[in-house]
Amino acid sequence: MMETAIKINNLNVFAEKSQILKNINCEIPKNKITVILGPSGCGKTTLLKCMNRLTDLYPELKVSGEILINDKNVLDPDADIYKLRQSMGLLSQRPYPLPMTIYNNIAYALKLRGVKGNRKISLLVMDYLRQANLYEEVRKRLKEPASKLSIGQQQRLCLARGLAVNPEIILADEPTSALDPISSRFIDEKFQEIKTNYTIVVVTHILRQARRIADHVIFMYLGEVIEQGPAAQFFENPREEQTRLYLDGMFN
Amino acid sequence: MKRRLKVEEAFFRVMMNLSTAFILLILGVIIYSVFEKGMKAISWEMLTSIPSGGYYYGKGGGILNAIVGSMTLAFGATILAFLIGLPVALYINVFLHGKKKLVNLIRFILDLIWGIPSIVYGAFGFTLMVLVGLQTSLLAGIITVTLFILPIMIRSMDEILRTVPDGLMEATYSLGSNKSELAFKIFTRQSVSGIITAVLLSFGRAIGDAASVLFTAGYTDNLPNSLMEPVATLPLSIFFQLSSPVPEVQERAYASALVLTVIILIVSLFSRGLGKRYHKTKINF
Amino acid sequence: MLISLSLVAFLPFLLFSVLYFKSFLLLRDFGLGQLIFSHSWHPSRGEFGFYPFIIGSIWVTLLAILISTPICLLTAINVTQYARKRFLRIMHPVIDILAGIPSVVYGVWGILVIVPFISRYLGPWLGIKTMGYSILAAAFVLSIMIIPFILNIMIEIFKTIPMELKEAALSLGSTKWQMVKHVLLRKALPGIIAAVGFGLARAFGETMAVLMVVGNVVKVPTSVFDPGYTLPALIANNYGEVLSIPQYDSALMFAALLLLVVSLFFNLLMHFFISRYNKY
Numbered sequence: 001m002m003e004t005a006i007k008i009n010n011l012n013v014f015a016e017k018s019q020i021l022k023n024i025n026c027e028i029p030k031n032k033i034t035v036i037l038g039p040s041g042c043g044k045t046t047l048l049k050c051m052n053r054l055t056d057l058y059p060e061l062k063v064s065g066e067i068l069i070n071d072k073n074v075l076d077p078d079a080d081i082y083k084l085r086q087s088m089g090l091l092s093q094r095p096y097p098l099p100m101t102i103y104n105n106i107a108y109a110l111k112l113r114g115v116k117g118n119r120k121i122s123l124l125v126m127d128y129l130r131q132a133n134l135y136e137e138v139r140k141r142l143k144e145p146a147s148k149l150s151i152g153q154q155q156r157l158c159l160a161r162g163l164a165v166n167p168e169i170i171l172a173d174e175p176t177s178a179l180d181p182i183s184s185r186f187i188d189e190k191f192q193e194i195k196t197n198y199t200i201v202v203v204t205h206i207l208r209q210a211r212r213i214a215d216h217v218i219f220m221y222l223g224e225v226i227e228q229g230p231a232a233q234f235f236e237n238p239r240e241e242q243t244r245l246y247l248d249g250m251f252n
Numbered sequence: 253m254k255r256r257l258k259v260e261e262a263f264f265r266v267m268m269n270l271s272t273a274f275i276l277l278i279l280g281v282i283i284y285s286v287f288e289k290g291m292k293a294i295s296w297e298m299l300t301s302i303p304s305g306g307y308y309y310g311k312g313g314g315i316l317n318a319i320v321g322s323m324t325l326a327f328g329a330t331i332l333a334f335l336i337g338l339p340v341a342l343y344i345n346v347f348l349h350g351k352k353k354l355v356n357l358i359r360f361i362l363d364l365i366w367g368i369p370s371i372v373y374g375a376f377g378f379t380l381m382v383l384v385g386l387q388t389s390l391l392a393g394i395i396t397v398t399l400f401i402l403p404i405m406i407r408s409m410d411e412i413l414r415t416v417p418d419g420l421m422e423a424t425y426s427l428g429s430n431k432s433e434l435a436f437k438i439f440t441r442q443s444v445s446g447i448i449t450a451v452l453l454s455f456g457r458a459i460g461d462a463a464s465v466l467f468t469a470g471y472t473d474n475l476p477n478s479l480m481e482p483v484a485t486l487p488l489s490i491f492f493q494l495s496s497p498v499p500e501v502q503e504r505a506y507a508s509a510l511v512l513t514v515i516i517l518i519v520s521l522f523s524r525g526l527g528k529r530y531h532k533t534k535i536n537f
Numbered sequence: 538m539l540i541s542l543s544l545v546a547f548l549p550f551l552l553f554s555v556l557y558f559k560s561f562l563l564l565r566d567f568g569l570g571q572l573i574f575s576h577s578w579h580p581s582r583g584e585f586g587f588y589p590f591i592i593g594s595i596w597v598t599l600l601a602i603l604i605s606t607p608i609c610l611l612t613a614i615n616v617t618q619y620a621r622k623r624f625l626r627i628m629h630p631v632i633d634i635l636a637g638i639p640s641v642v643y644g645v646w647g648i649l650v651i652v653p654f655i656s657r658y659l660g661p662w663l664g665i666k667t668m669g670y671s672i673l674a675a676a677f678v679l680s681i682m683i684i685p686f687i688l689n690i691m692i693e694i695f696k697t698i699p700m701e702l703k704e705a706a707l708s709l710g711s712t713k714w715q716m717v718k719h720v721l722l723r724k725a726l727p728g729i730i731a732a733v734g735f736g737l738a739r740a741f742g743e744t745m746a747v748l749m750v751v752g753n754v755v756k757v758p759t760s761v762f763d764p765g766y767t768l769p770a771l772i773a774n775n776y777g778e779v780l781s782i783p784q785y786d787s788a789l790m791f792a793a794l795l796l797l798v799v800s801l802f803f804n805l806l807m808h809f810f811i812s813r814y815n816k817y
Binding site: 049052054057059060082083085086088089090092093094096098099100108109112113158161162165171 | 621622699700701702703704705706707708709710711712715719720723724
């Protein structure tokens with residue numbers, strides 16, 4: 001029996017005039033790659049943003065329901081959202097390096113996490129850069145603005161930064177959609193490599209990518225979860241008619 | 253650590269709210285003091301008559317000369333600036349469409365001109381007048397103010413025309429209309445309310461500016477009746493009356509200030525209203 | 538179309554050459570250095586030292602910028618990051634109206650409110666005797682006048698900062714204020730500097746409102762409570778007499794030339810600054 005990392009109960013999200021998420025119930029298994037799959041505009045990204053409460057940034061969104069991580073409700077207004085967000089690393093569609101040097105992009109995350117001492121910070125920065133396969137490329141330009149890196153390098157920097165808060169969970173929102181094939185492949189492979197230590201949630205609308213990396217799939221359509229289950233079963237033997245249509249490429 | 257952060261954030265939030273409140277308060281105070289002083293001094297006679305004998309010692313008469321003069325000058329300059337500006341704005345957006353570097357250079361120059369203080373235009377206009385032997389006159393005022401509002405006019409129209417989507421252009425090309433026709437029909441129809449907003453904005457600038465007309469338009473107690481004669485303007489009537497030692501005349505400056513402020517408020521309300529409607533159609537597009 | 542366009546495009550050069558041509562005589566006779574650094578201003582004796590006016594202009598402008606920059610910055614952060622979206626809809630007309638109020642009306646307001654406030658309350662309270670018509674009064678009125686201008690640019694700049702960047706900072710566990718301080722402000726810094734630079738250029742050339750409250754005394758000010766004189770006020774006050782004193786018109790055109798050059802220089806600088814920084 002697999003362990004559950006995130007359990008979502010009756011999650012509803014309303015915007016001013018429409019309902020973005022409709023009564024979502026799902027479980028995300030621990031130390032696995034869970035892919036949230038579905039066509040664009042089905043609410044995948046919103047679901048992801050609910051998990052680390054970035055929805056707070058949009059006052060027009062009304063969120064209700066429960067998201068349980070380690071038996072604590074993320075959506076509880078009294079929850080310590082800073083701790084909570086640090087337990088999740090975020091990788092967005094396009095890389096958004098902070099307006100600082102390459103070094104400081106990671107050091108900033110470390111400082112927010114409470115790491116003290118320049119020596120310790122600098123050792124950890126190198127370590128995270130190595131984990132993201134970036135160290136060799138940027139070794140000599142750590143003091144340059146992060147925005148001078150290529151897009152692929154920036155995304156790896158963002159991955160390193162996401163890991164630097166020491167999270168249990170990694171949330172990735174179509175992390176490879178802006179990248180070249182080589183960088184994309186690296187990110188996918190990296191996820192496979194580190195999933196023993198992290199719970200990884202990847203949002204994507206690319207079926208091929210889902211097939212390649214998913215251990216577990218949550219399929220969404222128009223704000224609802226249509227089907228969820230282990231990848232093998234989902235792709236080989238879907239239960240729902242809509243899933244079958246989607247897998248056959250009938251949706252558009 | 254966290255505690256210090258919270259105190260810091262709370263402090264800055266208080267400062268932010270204070271700053272915002274300060275701006276709102278200042279606007280209120282300005283409007284209030286202009287209205288309060290102006291309402292006391294204003295009368296029907298002031299609005300409908302020109303200065304009669306002894307006006308500048310506190311006797312009868314009004315500021316009709318300045319009201320009509322300002323209106324005439326501002327209308328003249330706005331129309332002239334519109335006639336010069338619209339072709340330029342269209343040229344940039346239709347004929348130079350795709351020549352990004354050149355367009356950016358033109359926009360850049362326009363922004364530079366926009367930044368030049370109006371007093372410099374006044375001095376420039378004055379020098380030109382002396383050079384060609386022109387007296388202070390309505391014509392000289394109109395020319396100077398036109399130059400001064402031209403960049404405002406062109407850049408605001410340009411910003412509107414820029415938002416006309418490319419797809420629309422291509423659609424019209426494919427119908428085979430030639431370029432000039434396209435320019436005048438489609439572009440203007442698409443952006444009429446936006447262009448009116450630009451015109452109103454320029455008109456507001458034209459009627460409110462004193463430094464550019466100080467040397468060029470002159471001042472007179474008469475209503476304007478010729479392009480070659482001096483013309484009175486509201487900003488200058490405020491300025492001159494306020495520097496008078498006679499209290500009654502100073503009071504009249506407040507009345508003039510009220511009139512000018514009301515005109516400006518009406519103009520900006522109008523352009524607000526149009527702007528809103530414009531934005532609504534933009535979303536539907 | 539082309540004629541209109543070339544008229545507009547050559548306007549700055551035209552302005553420059555006409556003003557330069559007119560002030561050429563003065564420049565030839567005295568030299569730039571003496572004109573700018575000489576203290577003595579006696580047109581009737583043929584002495585043209587612009588130093589008091591230049592210093593007056595610089596004081597008034599810098600003080601105005603010093604007052605309005607923090608107010609604008611705090612307000613811009615407030616309305617774009619903290620306040621509800623509806624509030625921005627209130628703020629826009631407020632900015633428009635403040636920007637639309639004519640310079641003379643600001644001057645009237647300065648005379649009605651600011652000058653008496655300084656002479657009756659602020660001065661006595663600090664134990665300083667002042668007429669009220671002073672550098673400080675001009676700077677204060679001017680700071681209000683440039684608020685809508687600077688605030689508008691700052692709001693636009695904060696709006697262009699992508700939501701995702703803010704999300705990235707917050708997802709690392711920073712508080713909203715940390716995000717504003719470390720990420721938002723840093724990302725917006727070139728824009729903020731440019732906004733202040735544009736405001737500076739605008740304030741430097743402002744004429745009527747300053748003229749009405751600054752006191753117009755030809756003297757290098759020693760305190761902000763002293764009356765002063767600015768370059769635009771010099772031109773506006775004296776154009777009537779130019780033809781009666783030799784070289785006087787040259788002198789006023791030289792003042793206009795200075796204003797033009799400062800305005801063009803600052804605007805150029807800020808444009809290049811922005812465009813260079815945008816490449817990052």
